[in-house]
Amino acid sequence: MTQNLTEPATTAAARRTSKARRSRRVVPWLGGLVVIGLLTAGFWPRAIPVETTRVTIGTLQASVNEEGKTRIRQRYVISSPVMGQLRRIPLKAGADVHANETVVAVVDPAMPVLLDARRRASAEARRDAASANVEKARSSHEFVASELRRFDALYKSKTISVQELESVQMRESSLARELAAAESTLKEAEAELAESQPMSEAPDTNRPPKELRSPVNGKILRVFEENARVVTPGLPLAEIGDPTDLEVVVDVLSRDGATILPGYKVELEQWGGGQPLEAKVRLVEPAAFTKVSALGVEEQRVNVIADMVTPPEQRLTVGDSFRVEARIIVWEAQNTLKVPSGAVFRRGEEWGCYVVKDGRVHLRSVKIGRGSGTETQILQGLSEKEELVLYPGNRVHEGDKVKAITL
Numbered sequence: 001m002t003q004n005l006t007e008p009a010t011t012a013a014a015r016r017t018s019k020a021r022r023s024r025r026v027v028p029w030l031g032g033l034v035v036i037g038l039l040t041a042g043f044w045p046r047a048i049p050v051e052t053t054r055v056t057i058g059t060l061q062a063s064v065n066e067e068g069k070t071r072i073r074q075r076y077v078i079s080s081p082v083m084g085q086l087r088r089i090p091l092k093a094g095a096d097v098h099a100n101e102t103v104v105a106v107v108d109p110a111m112p113v114l115l116d117a118r119r120r121a122s123a124e125a126r127r128d129a130a131s132a133n134v135e136k137a138r139s140s141h142e143f144v145a146s147e148l149r150r151f152d153a154l155y156k157s158k159t160i161s162v163q164e165l166e167s168v169q170m171r172e173s174s175l176a177r178e179l180a181a182a183e184s185t186l187k188e189a190e191a192e193l194a195e196s197q198p199m200s201e202a203p204d205t206n207r208p209p210k211e212l213r214s215p216v217n218g219k220i221l222r223v224f225e226e227n228a229r230v231v232t233p234g235l236p237l238a239e240i241g242d243p244t245d246l247e248v249v250v251d252v253l254s255r256d257g258a259t260i261l262p263g264y265k266v267e268l269e270q271w272g273g274g275q276p277l278e279a280k281v282r283l284v285e286p287a288a289f290t291k292v293s294a295l296g297v298e299e300q301r302v303n304v305i306a307d308m309v310t311p312p313e314q315r316l317t318v319g320d321s322f323r324v325e326a327r328i329i330v331w332e333a334q335n336t337l338k339v340p341s342g343a344v345f346r347r348g349e350e351w352g353c354y355v356v357k358d359g360r361v362h363l364r365s366v367k368i369g370r371g372s373g374t375e376t377q378i379l380q381g382l383s384e385k386e387e388l389v390l391y392p393g394n395r396v397h398e399g400d401k402v403k404a405i406t407l
Helices: 002-043 117-156 162-195
Strands: 048-054 056-072 075-079 084-086 103-109 210-213 218-223 229-231 236-241 246-253 265-269 277-284 289-292 298-308 323-340 345-347 350-357 360-371 375-380 387-390 402-405
Touching: 056 360, 103 236, 117 162, 246 265, 246 277, 246 323, 277 323, 298 323, 323 360
Parallel strands: 048 402
Antiparallel strands: 048 387, 056 246, 056 323, 075 236, 084 103, 084 229, 103 210, 218 236, 246 298, 265 277, 265 323, 277 298, 289 298, 323 375, 345 350, 350 360, 350 387, 360 375
16 A cells, blocks of 8 residues: 555656756757847848938029128218308108208308418319319210110110120219219319309308208118218218118129029018018129138129019018028029939939838939029939938948838
């Protein structure tokens, strides 16, 4: 009976020992399989996260972007015509003025200066010299005016270019201003001589005050002499202009100015409002100038003059010498194939991009056209709505598996 009880206990112990031995043999195999699985997972190719974009069709513009400022097209400086006592000017900057109605300043003329023979002869000589300058300026202006008429007829017959016509127009305008300046100098000399009397003549003490009226409708831009004081002939007293009659001056690099022609569209941004203002290039000045940049580099720049197209009622808060950011559009295409510039890159003498298809990238050669800086025109190699890798760099290669991410 004792022998029968011992045999089952021995058999159970043997079975437990055998199972433990089998478990010890399986554990190393399981550990090896886990290590192999981890190594395989570590070295298995993973999808590269990339930012992607689409090929689209739309409008593309190439532009020259520079800072500019507004200025009133015609401005007038009111000056004292005689020596005398200026009365206090009540008008402030921004006051409305009306042509030939608003009295801007009043000057009480001083007593006539008594001239001796030598000083009177000097005054007469200045008058004669001013008269000779007027005749010279008038002759030059008449010659250029006749030349302008001939060039205008040649331009209408399409014999000359618009640049040649504008050059003559500019010369005629410059000589017209020189003639006006010479006539003003003559009037000043004559007035000085008329107001001055020889010592043998008694001065006329009854001299009415000189009222200086506004020559145009507009506003007072600034008052140079507000308080009452003694003034001399030609002293600036106030400046007048029409703030609604604005133009824009943009200085650009001379190489950019060579690509800009009259009539090009200009968009003015960062002026203080929401929508950009519109303008149109009227003139690219024929002479450039040297300007030192913020980095201390000398640059050749040229002024581009543009006329405002946006109606005055939509830009009432824009005044004289306001800063704007100008986009001069030198090229524009409608319904053209385009991609962000970061999606194409140079490959030797050609251009290429990475196209995403079925989760993998494929290198493709493309032919590009003009660009706006942020977008590039595609002439050949791509079609609309294809997906491209944006900024691929050196981490993406042909056939790599990629995963699109959203930034």
